[in-house]
Amino acid sequence: MMAWLRSFLSATALQPASADGLGAASGRDPVPISDLWQRAQSLADRLPAHSVRADPRLRAAARGVHGRRRAGPGDSFWQFRPYEQGEHAAQIDWRRSGRSDILYVRQQEWETAQNIWIWMDRSASMQFGSRPMADSKADRAILLGLATARLLTAAGERVGLYGVHDQAMGGRFGLSRMLESLEKDRLHDDPPFPTATALPRHAQLILIGDFLGESDETQNRLRQLVGLGVNGHLLQIIDPIEDDFPFAGRIRFSGMEQEAPLIMERAEQEAAAYRSRMRAWIDHLGAMARRAGWTHSIHRTDHSPAQALLGLIALTGKRG
Numbered sequence: 001m002m003a004w005l006r007s008f009l010s011a012t013a014l015q016p017a018s019a020d021g022l023g024a025a026s027g028r029d030p031v032p033i034s035d036l037w038q039r040a041q042s043l044a045d046r047l048p049a050h051s052v053r054a055d056p057r058l059r060a061a062a063r064g065v066h067g068r069r070r071a072g073p074g075d076s077f078w079q080f081r082p083y084e085q086g087e088h089a090a091q092i093d094w095r096r097s098g099r100s101d102i103l104y105v106r107q108q109e110w111e112t113a114q115n116i117w118i119w120m121d122r123s124a125s126m127q128f129g130s131r132p133m134a135d136s137k138a139d140r141a142i143l144l145g146l147a148t149a150r151l152l153t154a155a156g157e158r159v160g161l162y163g164v165h166d167q168a169m170g171g172r173f174g175l176s177r178m179l180e181s182l183e184k185d186r187l188h189d190d191p192p193f194p195t196a197t198a199l200p201r202h203a204q205l206i207l208i209g210d211f212l213g214e215s216d217e218t219q220n221r222l223r224q225l226v227g228l229g230v231n232g233h234l235l236q237i238i239d240p241i242e243d244d245f246p247f248a249g250r251i252r253f254s255g256m257e258q259e260a261p262l263i264m265e266r267a268e269q270e271a272a273a274y275r276s277r278m279r280a281w282i283d284h285l286g287a288m289a290r291r292a293g294w295t296h297s298i299h300r301t302d303h304s305p306a307q308a309l310l311g312l313i314a315l316t317g318k319r320g
Contacts, residue, residue, distance in 0.1 A: 030127060031139045033183045040146035043305060047151065047313070080104040114157045115168035115200060116316055118178075120145040121209030121237075122188040129301065130241040137237045140301045141208040142182065144235065147305070148206065148312050149178055157316075162205060163194045196224035204316055205232040211285055212242075222285070226292030233315050234289050234296040235308060236282065243300060245274045 080096050083103035093106035126138035135143065149159045153175055158168035164181050168174070192213045199205060205225070211218075211234065226232060241247075247267035254261045264270055286296040295315050299308040 030136070030186055033142070033179060033186060036139060036143050037146055037179055040143050040150055043143070043309060044147040044150040044154075047306065047310060080106055114152075114316070115160070115203045116152055116157055116206065117160050117162040117168065117199060117203060118145045118149060118206045119162040119194050119208065120182075121192070121211075122182075122186065124187065124189070125212075126210060126237075127187075128239060130239050131302065135301050137210055137239055137301060140299070140305060141235075141237050144237075144299070144305055144308055144312070145206070145208050146178070146182075147309050148316075149175060151309070151313050152316065162207075163197060168203075192218045193221035193225060196221065196228060199228055199230050201229060203230045205230055206235065206312060206316070207232065208235045209237060210242075211236050212281070219288070222288055226289060226294055232289070232292070232294040233312060234285065234294060235312060236285065236296065236298045238298060238300050240300050240302045243275075243278065245271045245278075247271070 080093060081104065083092055083097075083105050087105065091105045093104050096104045096106065120138075120141045122138055122142070126141065127136050129136035129139075152159055153170055153172075156170065158170040159174050159178065160166075160168035161178055161181050164185075165177065169177060192209060192211050193207065205228070207225070245267075247264070249267060251264045251267040252261055253264070282298065289296040297308070297311055299305070
């Protein structure tokens with residue numbers, strides 16, 4: 001049954017099924033990137049006023065620079081050290097030196113912006129959405145990816161699309177480059193995980209997708225990604241009917257990537273086994289991520305995107 005999970009299926013009841021009409025769920029035309037960008041800006045701009053100041057992890061992300069635990073250019077105090085002959089007198093901290101017979105120099109902590117890479121699954125199966133007026137999985141993934149990039153660049157970080165850009169960029173240029181790349185490649189035949197490519201040691205990687213598929217290739221790709229030696233975050237996007245499996249009666253599941261259809265005579269009899277298998281796979285993904293020091297979280301498209309965005313920003317604000 002899990003063979004068709006990643007390209008989860010639009011369901012059409014051949015006989016009366018569940019009374020809530022979910023049998024009509026299907027893929028839909030993708031929302032224009034410009035519309036998602038407008039929503040992403042609004043979502044990101046609403047967060048700091050009520051959340052960033054209240055959470056020390058979010059304040060760390062909002063500062064936009066991160067301590068390297070050694071002296072260097074920055075605004076945060078690091079340590080006092082004795083004055084050395086030949087140094088400019090302006091470097092002396094006279095208040096600290098006045099408490100002893102030794103002259104002291106005040107050093108700042110070396111601070112630097114982070115390079116954060118974002119990958120969003122844009123494959124055909126991600127266009128699935130069970131509620132006609134709500135986001136598809138792909139639209140929600142792009143919305144969250146763009147809102148995350150908006151907050152991070154506003155905080156002074158550099159961002160790039162993983163597997164597309166060779167270098168992370170900050171500010172408006174970093175955002176406009178990301179939007180341009182998504183416009184050119186709105187639909188992309190992505191696997192559940194991207195191909196692993198090397199990143200700088202202190203980079204962070206955010207992967208947003210459904211990650212459905214138990215194949216050896218899927219698990220090998222994840223092993224390669226967590227083996228890159230960088231901090232990583234998996235945000236798993238799930239449609240509510242993928243999670244709940246609310247079907248009953250005779251159901252025909254048709255794939256969105258040219259898979260052969262699947263017919264269940266009594267779908268309700270499969271519900272418990274389906275949910276158990278789905279939960280086991282999600283738990284397996286989480287365990288693989290955590291063993292490598294990565295994080296794994298789940299976001300349903302019927303939940304507010306604000307909480308998922310807050311979680312991502314909080315995680316990127318932690319020191320690696």
